[in-house]
Amino acid sequence: MGIEGVGARVSRKEDKRFITGAGRYVDDMVVPGMKHAMFVRSPHAHAQIKKIDVKAAQAMPGVIGVLTGKELKADGIGNLICGWMIHSKDGSPMKMGAWSPLAVDKVRYVGDAVVVVVADTKAQARDAAEAVEITYKELKAVTDASKAMDKGAPQIHPEAENNLIFDWDLGNADETAAAFKKAAHVVKMDVINNRLVPNAMEPRAALGHYDKAEDHYTCWTTSQNPHVARLVMSAFYNVAPENKLRVIAPDVGGGFGSKIYIYPEEIVCLWASKKTGVPVKWVADRTESFLTDAHGRDHHTHAEMAFDKDHKILGFKVETKANLGAYMSLFSSATPTYLYATLLSGQYDIPAIHANVKAIYTNTAPVDAYRGAGRPEAAYLIERMMEVSARQFGVSPAELRRKNFIKSFPHQTPVIMCYDAGDFATSLDTAMKGADYAGFEKRREKAKKAGKLRGMGFSCYIEACGIAPSAAVGSLGAGVGLWESAEVRVNAVGTIEVLTGSHSHGQGHETTFAQLVAQRLSVPLDSISIVHGDTDKVQMGMGTYGSRSGAVGMSAIVKALDKVEAKAKKIAAHLMEADEADIVIENGALKVAGTDKNVPWFQMALAAYTAHNLPGGMEPGLKETAFYDPANFTFPAGCYICEVEIDPDTGQTDIVQFVAADDFGNIINPMIVEGQVHGGVTQGIGQAILEGANYDASGQLLTASYMDYTMPRAGDVPSYKLSTSNTPSPSNPLGIKGCGEAGAIGAPPAVINAITDAIGTENLTMPATPQKVWAAIRSAKH
Amino acid sequence: MYSVNYHRAASVADAAKLAKGDAKLVSGGMTLIPAMKTRLAAPSDLVDISRIDALKGIKVSGKTVTIGAATTHYEVATSDKLAKACPALSHLASMIGDPAVRHRGTIGGSIANNDPAADYPAAMLALGATIVTNKRQIAAEKFFKGLFETALKDGEIVTAVTFTAPAKAAYEKFRNPASRYAIVGVFVAKGADGVRVAVTGAGDDGVFRSRELETALAKQFDAAALTSAKVPARALMTDMHASADYRAHLIVVMARRAVAAANA
Amino acid sequence: MSEVSLTVNGRRVSASVEDRTLLVHFLREHVGLTGTHVGCDTSQCGACVVHVDGKAVKSCSMLAAQASGSDVMTIEGLANGGDLHPVQAAFKEHHGLQCGFCTPGMIMTTVDMIARHPEGLDEATVRAELEGNICRCTGYHNIVKAVLAASKTMSKASKGKAKKAA
Incomplete structure (x- = not known):
């Protein structure tokens, strides 16, 4: 590697604008004549809309328009959809209820959008929104998925009887039952995976601009995948044909999944812009984000694991109720199915697995993929199960895991996935060494003398990234392909633009993608620009989520670079009258290997564009495109060890050390990879001890601001000890596995395993707040 | 807005x-x-009223401490004079909100607002402070009247607080993990007229004095005196972050720690 | 309406705005400085931190009218021409930012923190001082590193200056 190439700790190219206040986020965009939108939202979790009276609001100062769902429907705007078809075990398709961008007859959760007000200023729009009079007839609400199928529970959508969206199976029930018959030990657990609110620091925002003269729409939006937004808004929501709709996702302040989806607000801003004749901007306040951003997790699971007398796993049985909220968000059905149950083998050789997942409507915010998406739920379940089993058997949790690890690859699990590479024992050993496992009992004793409870917990997670190939996900129900595109444009002066369908909202693509190109074409990093986030510039792309931009997005760039390199070598060979097979690229030039003959890179580029002297039949120019569809998912894995110290007087948990030993395959920029792990682990610690969305029985969100929803702060987490030991992925040309979600997947079980180790009881749910830990200690004593 | x-x-x-x-x-x-x-x-x-000079500043004269209403938390936390006279109050101010909040928030504002989870009311009560207004002087005991309620009348403005520096005092707080306000904050003070223990964040009618803890500490001003102390949960708040029982328990824990700190 | 006059990053600005206008909106919409962000409604996230009369404050919790007459510095005013402020440089060097949204507030808080701790900073102090700034991307690890590094650089620089002056 060079100082700027693959593997180097290059500081980020994009930082300059962010540290000087020159970043450009959607809320920073100003269009001449722009006005401001405010949504009138349902205060009820479940109610019929009897009457909407907008007269008083229309008369308020500054008001330009007050628009309702009826008008939206009349203009032919379509319902929001879920783009991944799941079939129940009886073969019937999932039961998707209608989701109108503005509710027409009924509201189904607190925050459901009903009316939009457009006014000169945001304050005026808010004033007028309060003057909209809506008469509701309140209905009984249900927020808990484990109760939503009970007799007498309110019916949320007519399409989904008993609020059941699908009842889906994976694995082999008979083989699993047979395995349990042979078992010497069966360990049973009920596990709740707590509901989380993603909380990207930039609230969602949209600016819709309809250009009457061109009959053309532009949408600036906080999106992780602007092309998918355009596709869906064109194909399903009938906003405008694709060639009449430009979607721009400029700088985006974090996503974590919540900005994958197409929400009502961007559709309404575009439609309202045409309707009112002015550009319309909407920016969520934090409470609106809490109420309406797609939430994450929210599983109730019963699981049983069968072991033989030597503690080898024989089978795993899982029943999960997944709360999907009031409407099916864009990829909501995939999260608790193909992103969850397919990972239930964990890092272990499990001969038989059977999982049943029921997806359920409730009167809560829609639930969809949030950092990790399904995989944290699987990892938490398996890794709690392993720790609790080890404690029940009286064996070391590390050794129980080691005994059951998958040791040879490829390994076909009973739940679809074929793991292609890994070395789980090495990660475990590395983490144990990093955490000074051997010295733990001494530290525990010392803490005890100081009146504190110390505990250590393990988590050996595996996840699946890349989400591909397209044909495979298509056969599983995906409504889109999951490839990626890249275009490499070499300019006439040799500088390079790379257009990518991936989208960076913190991941540092402008640096890592450029490192790849710099390495390959031997040009300076500064001569490379990464272009993304605009459907007018990049032809098509699938965006960034599922830790896919390295494995899939960069692989597409590699494919385009292959073509650029081949053509560049042909041109250079022609210019030097050499054989193209002898051309090598180094130190900014194309050289004839073993000689000092060379053509500088910029001269070759200029030759491509002057076209005065090109090989016969060659087209001028140097620009290549590739669409890359991977061969398989990738499988990042690792071992996390968490050590906690608990103050038994207050129940306060102090994370005294957190060690991560990951296997991410090949790494482009270790500094950026570490940053991803730091952030992911912190979100995982947040889930474990701080964060939880909490609805009361009537469906009011009690945790709707930072006054009640605990965000991890600097004082809540330690500095982390990280390391990687990497086995390259054989499924993509770069050997990359992905690192964006690992921390959030692997951390929660490590933390809870550590806390339960310290307090001596398993009776604890996430988030393990001081109050809960204190109560658990007290109940364990009694 | x-x-x-x-x-x-x-x-x-x-x-x-x-x-x-x-x-x-x-x-x-x-x-x-x-x-x-x-x-x-x-x-x-x-x-x-934040730019009225007459409302600003900290005066210490002998044992008497006077703090202007528009004095910020930052100024209280970093005052050398106060650190000598009543370090417990400086410490309390240094734990309010965050640095940016402390640069703007004032002692008068906090007292006049009487948020049931605010820190200053506990200090005022435990220090036996007097709240000075543009019209009169009010004993802290009579000033705080339940949630967000005070003895202030229309047009009445808190101009300062004044108290006699205690022999020993300390403040300990257990924060709400989300809002970082006090779930329980306990200010203990040992002065000429005995021991006072005031509790914020916990009472369902706002800041209050714990007679149970005061009685125990009057006998012996030592954390050990609170080993078997109990505070009734009856009049304490319950919310999703802390039940009344948990708060009752934390009051004793925080009181113990405060006494230990005051004696240190 | 209020006539608000401020010095922002050394430049006099004034505008007539609704009394309810928050300082952050005045800066973003009337002065055109969009580096200061709004990330919450409850003055907890710190994305809006600017300096008013030399002290870090949350510009989402202050009316522009309250600030009238004051000297305001925003993230845009921190660098000296092309030279980054040492705190900006440290955030870049130590990868103390990812999406960049909380970054202006983090940096303004850090500059204030270092000024209040000329004796230097340790990790526990930095973490406690960051109480009012929330970041969702970095897990704070590299932010803490950047703050500590900047604090060192700046104390060296001020010692150097002091020597020269002596």
Whole structure:
């Protein structure tokens, strides 16, 4: 590697604008004549809309328009959809209820959008929104998925009887039952995976601009995948044909999944812009984000694991109720199915697995993929199960895991996935060494003398990234392909633009993608620009989520670079009258290997564009495109060890050390990879001890601001000890596995395993707040 | 935020004239402005008293400490004079909100607002402080009256607080993990007229004195005196972050730690 | 309406705005400085931190009218021409930012923190001082590193200056 190439700790190219206040986020965009939108939202979790009276609001100062769902429907705007078809075990398709961008007859959760007000200023729009009079007839609400199928529970959508969206199976029930018959030990657990609110620091925002003269729409939006937004808004929501709709996702302040989806607000801003004749901007306040951003997790699971007398796993049985909220968000059905149950083998050789997942409507915010998406739920379940089993058997949790690890690859699990590479024992050993496992009992004793409870917990997670190939996900129900595109444009002066369908909202693509190109074409990093986030510039792309931009997005760039390199070598060979097979690229030039003959890179580029002297039949120019569809998912894995110290007087948990030993395959920029792990682990610690969305029985969100929803702060987490030991992925040309979600997947079980180790009881749910830990200690004593 | 008329008062008298009807005084505004943003508070007028020099500053004369109402938490936390006279109060101020909040928030604002989870009311009560207004002097004991309620009348403005420096004092707080306000904050003070223990964040009627803990500590001002102490959960708040039982328990724990700190 | 006059990053600005206008909106919409962000409604996230008369404050919890007459510095005013402020440079060097949204507030808080701790900073102090700034991307690890590094650089620089002056 060079100082700027693959593997180097290059500081980020994009930082300059962010540290000087020159970043450009959607809320920073100003269009001449722009006005401001405010949504009138349902205060009820479940109610019929009897009457909407907008007269008083229309008369308020500054008001330009007050628009309702009826008008939206009349203009032919379509319902929001879920783009991944799941079939129940009886073969019937999932039961998707209608989701109108503005509710027409009924509201189904607190925050459901009903009316939009457009006014000169945001304050005026808010004033007028309060003057909209809506008469509701309140209905009984249900927020808990484990109760939503009970007799007498309110019916949320007519399409989904008993609020059941699908009842889906994976694995082999008979083989699993047979395995349990042979078992010497069966360990049973009920596990709740707590509901989380993603909380990207930039609230969602949209600016819709309809250009009457061109009959053309532009949408600036906080999106992780602007092309998918355009596709869906064109194909399903009938906003405008694709060639009449430009979607721009400029700088985006974090996503974590919540900005994958197409929400009502961007559709309404575009439609309202045409309707009112002015550009319309909407920016969520934090409470609106809490109420309406797609939430994450929210599983109730019963699981049983069968072991033989030597503690080898024989089978795993899982029943999960997944709360999907009031409407099916864009990829909501995939999260608790193909992103969850397919990972239930964990890092272990499990001969038989059977999982049943029921997806359920409730009167809560829609639930969809949030950092990790399904995989944290699987990892938490398996890794709690392993720790609790080890404690029940009286064996070391590390050794129980080691005994059951998958040791040879490829390994076909009973739940679809074929793991292609890994070395789980090495990660475990590395983490144990990093955490000074051997010295733990001494530290525990010392803490005890100081009146504190110390505990250590393990988590050996595996996840699946890349989400591909397209044909495979298509056969599983995906409504889109999951490839990626890249275009490499070499300019006439040799500088390079790379257009990518991936989208960076913190991941540092402008640096890592450029490192790849710099390495390959031997040009300076500064001569490379990464272009993304605009459907007018990049032809098509699938965006960034599922830790896919390295494995899939960069692989597409590699494919385009292959073509650029081949053509560049042909041109250079022609210019030097050499054989193209002898051309090598180094130190900014194309050289004839073993000689000092060379053509500088910029001269070759200029030759491509002057076209005065090109090989016969060659087209001028140097620009290549590739669409890359991977061969398989990738499988990042690792071992996390968490050590906690608990103050038994207050129940306060102090994370005294957190060690991560990951296997991410090949790494482009270790500094950026570490940053991803730091952030992911912190979100995982947040889930474990701080964060939880909490609805009361009537469906009011009690945790709707930072006054009640605990965000991890600097004082809540330690500095982390990280390391990687990497086995390259054989499924993509770069050997990359992905690192964006690992921390959030692997951390929660490590933390809870550590806390339960310290307090001596398993009776604890996430988030393990001081109050809960204190109560658990007290109940364990009694 | 609803529409509001802003006035900057030049003097206390000026402020008193302006503070009529639905007007509200604002100093740092660290509680009021966020409440107005969410439209939970809707004053017709805001009277800004933060730039009145007469309301600022910390005076220590012998054992008597006087702090102007518009003195910020930051100024209280970093005052050398106060650190000598009553370090417990400096410490308390250093734990309010965050650095940016401490730069704006004021002692007078905190006291006049009497948020049941605010820190200063506990200190005022435990220190036996006197709240000075433009009209009279009010004992802390009589000043705080339940949730967000005080003895202040219309047009009455807190101008300062004054108290006699205690022999020993300390404040310990257990924070709400989300809001970082006190779930339980306990201020203990040992002065000429005995031991006072005031609790914030926990009472369902706001800040209060714990007679149970005071009795135990009057006998022996030592953490050990609280080993078997109990505070009844009856009049304590329950919310999603802390049950009344948990709060009752934490009061004793925080009191123990505060006494230990006061003796250290 | 209020006539608000401020010095922002050394430049005099004035505008007539609704009394309810928050300082952050005045800066973003009337002065055109969009580096200061709004990330919450409850003055907790710190994305809006600017300096008013030399002290870090949350510009989402202060009316523009309250600030009138004051000297305001925003993230845009921190660098000296093309030279980054040492705190900006440290955030870049130590990868103390990812999406960049909380970054202006983090940096303004850090500059204030270092100024208040000329004796230097340790990790526990930095973490406690960051109480009012929330970041969702970095897990704070590299932010803490950047703050500590900047604090060192700046104390060296001020010692150097002091020597020269002596």
